[in-house]
Amino acid sequence: MRAPRGLPRAIAEMDRTLVMGILNVTPDSFSDGGRWADTQSAIERGRRLHVDGADIVDVGGESTRPGAERIRAEEEIDRVLPVVRGLVDLGVPVSIDTMRAEVAEACAAAGAMLVNDVSGGRADPEMLPWLARTSLPYIAMHWRGPSTVMEDLATYDDVVVDVCAELTARLDALSAAGVDLDRVVLDPGLGFAKRSPHNWALLRDLAALMALGRPLLIGASRKRFLGDLLADVVGEPRPLDGRDAAGDAVTALASAAGVWGVRVHEVRASRDAVLVARAWRDSS
Numbered sequence: 001m002r003a004p005r006g007l008p009r010a011i012a013e014m015d016r017t018l019v020m021g022i023l024n025v026t027p028d029s030f031s032d033g034g035r036w037a038d039t040q041s042a043i044e045r046g047r048r049l050h051v052d053g054a055d056i057v058d059v060g061g062e063s064t065r066p067g068a069e070r071i072r073a074e075e076e077i078d079r080v081l082p083v084v085r086g087l088v089d090l091g092v093p094v095s096i097d098t099m100r101a102e103v104a105e106a107c108a109a110a111g112a113m114l115v116n117d118v119s120g121g122r123a124d125p126e127m128l129p130w131l132a133r134t135s136l137p138y139i140a141m142h143w144r145g146p147s148t149v150m151e152d153l154a155t156y157d158d159v160v161v162d163v164c165a166e167l168t169a170r171l172d173a174l175s176a177a178g179v180d181l182d183r184v185v186l187d188p189g190l191g192f193a194k195r196s197p198h199n200w201a202l203l204r205d206l207a208a209l210m211a212l213g214r215p216l217l218i219g220a221s222r223k224r225f226l227g228d229l230l231a232d233v234v235g236e237p238r239p240l241d242g243r244d245a246a247g248d249a250v251t252a253l254a255s256a257a258g259v260w261g262v263r264v265h266e267v268r269a270s271r272d273a274v275l276v277a278r279a280w281r282d283s284s
C-alpha cells in the first residue's frame, strides 16, 4: 500500500487506502456526465467530495465511456482548468484525469498534484517526455485503445497475464523516458477493453497486479460489470444509481487486499469501507 513518491506528506503517510473522488466536468461521461458541467457547480461538487472524505478529487474533462469521440485539447483545458484552480484555491487536493501532456501541464501549473492518465502514456507521445521533466506522481492505467474501438479490443489469452505484461511494458516505457518508477501507480483499467469476466478475473488476482511492485489504484465505481452482476433480468444491467453498494463492497475487498487507492463517485461509504478494512487488518 506504499504511496508513490511526490505526494504531500499527509497523503503519502496515510495508513489506509486512499479515496479518490470522481469529478467529471463533461457533458457525456457514463456515470455523471452533464451534472457538473458548469464551473461553479463542479467546484461545489469537488468541495463536497472532499468534505465527505475524498483524499484527492480527480478532475476529468474528457469522457472515456465506450464509443466516446475525442475532444480538442483547448476544449478540455477550458473545461478543467477553472475547476482545478477553484478547488486548489479552496485547499482541495486535486488530480487531473487526462491523456494529454498539454492538459496535464496546464493543470499542474494550477496546482494539481497528481496526473491520472487512462492511456498510461500511449495516447499522447508528449506525455512521458513531459512527465520526465516534472516530479509529479503518475497513474498509468492499462489501456488498449481509444473509447471508439475499445469494445473490439477486449480479447485476451489470459487477462491477468496479459494485463500484467502490458503494464510491465508501460513501466519499461516510463523508465526509458526517464521517469522515476517510484512516482508511478498502476491501474488495471476495469471496464476499458474488458468484459465482465475480465474485470472479475483481475479483481480476484489483485496479488498478481501488486506483484508488479507498484501501488495499485482500482476504479470499479458504477461500472457496467457491476450493473451486469446486479441485473434482475439477464441483459438488462442494473442502472447506475443502484450500483454504489456493490462498488463499496469492491472497495472493502480491494482495500483489505492492500490496494493503494480506489476511485469512486460517492466517497462517504467508500471511506467507511476503507476504515473497516483497516480496523479488520489492525485488530489483534
Ligand code: PMM
Residues within 6 Å of the ligand: 022, 024, 029, 030, 031, 032, 060, 064, 065, 097, 116, 117, 118, 139, 141, 187, 189, 190, 217, 218, 219, 220, 221, 222, 263
Ligand atoms: N475510469 C474512468 C475514468 N478514469 N482513471 C483511472 N485511473 N481508473 C479508472 O478505472 C478510470 C479512470 C471511467 O469512469 P468514469 O466515467 O466514472 O470517470
